[in-house]
Amino acid sequence: MSTLQSESDVTVDDTAFAAEWQAWHDSHEKNRADPHGFLAVTSLNWLDETPTRYPDAPGEWSTSAAGPVVTLADGEQIVIDGQTISGSTEPVTYAFGIIAERGGVTASAGAAEFEVARRGGVDILRPRHPSHPTLVDYAGTPVYPPNPRWNVDGVFAPFDEPRPVTVGSVSEGLEHVYDSPGVIEFELGGESLSLTAFNGPTPGSLFVLFTDATSGVTTYAANRSLQIAAPYAEGRVTLDFNRATNLPCAYTEFATCPLPPAENRLPVGIEAGEKIPGKAAL
Template identity: 30%
Template sequence: MLNDLKAWQAQRHAELSAPDSWLGMIGLFWLSPGANQVGCHEGAAIQLPDGPEKLGDVIWQGDTLLWQPVVGAAQSLRTDLAGPPSVIDHQNLSFFVVDRDGQLAVRLRDRTWAASRPFGGLAYFDEDPAWRITADWLELSPPLDMAVPNVSGDLLPVTVTHKAVFLVAGQPVELLPMSVGEQEVFFVFRDRTSGKSSYGAGRFLKTKPAVDGKICLDFNYAYNPPCAFTAFATCPLPPAENWLGFPVAAGEQKPVDRHD
């Protein structure tokens, strides 16, 4: 398992040091219905750090989302709601639209960010087989409806149909998933290392789906959310039910690099 973990850590390093890393984010701009100007003009809705005063407009009208550049034809834009969003490039900059519960925002990225501040890497707790836990996957009847906060203070409605139940030091522990898909199950949690040796707002964990009423929670693969690296992310926070009353000394530690 050590080789698998090292390969995963190398992949994490490659993702975070790439041109499209979260560390390259330089802006998050919430859109209003109608035309939203993109440019370096002080009145632009999407502020560019340099370039033309007006590069174009992001036009949001009902279910229609368009990019209308000053020069060239308009084009339809996809948000990230159902998959990868459309990306608009301008020199070293790129931007795309994200959908957060019906509210749209433009994320602005500098793809040359690493030239001035290269990624310094991540620190990890030592691999510990004790944190590779096989938990019971129990159905909730009725399902639990929760309002999960994010770092922006907004609430995201989540319906939870199952819970993972396991023992730590002989005591029963429950962990609620934030989403359950055909390929993976997604958890958000915090523990007694949060704000000390790990990121204060908590960490993410993805697992394979449950099989025969069992699910494997390998906390050695716990990782920092995007908001650990940039202020321009809208990460979910762990619900109170996922605040663990003990330290989970496994997975990624608190990151050193953060770009705001």
């Protein structure tokens, strides 16, 4: 495995940098362990036109061109946007309507929540129970010590027009399509590298999916993600690989996470950010 720096070679003496990273990491871990986060997911159900019951959700679920529906029998109920829908002596059907790709609606019943969403052109039901062992037993994610050497400068090179990029998924047979606004060019250890970027959660921000020479060794094999603030003067950006994070698929089989595009498989080892869950000794 080719690596550029080893954590043993560096002493982090920037107290402010380490403290800022620690605050970010603590917040990220808190969000990950949310009672209804992805660690609480108990199943991944691909809906079709056949009404089907699942052991971890009330009602019978199906979908069609008009979107997913649930039919509730007597004694069953769900809450959506503060409205309680209850079955009675006659079954009651609730229609969610057409859900946009990567969109979703959340229903609840008791302590559980139910994600009704669309992934890869298919409607899904994903129950989330706070009592699920994956969440209850979660003890945190091992990480490389924060190291300023992995906080690197780059330049965002926009395309003339956003380009649709099709990537695979950890869920077999599923594909995701993202619009890429451009690439990020940077250097590590004197080596010129680039990453295809996608639009981030806030206006102008970006994110990248990548693997590197540590993937499958000390870091999760399929992917890691890095959020990047909006470019500033002359397209400059900062890539802080200390904040490279695992996607849900590193923790649960009930995920549909995208895989990095082929060009984002870096030939170097990024010894920074989150490691494989449960392998703190690596």
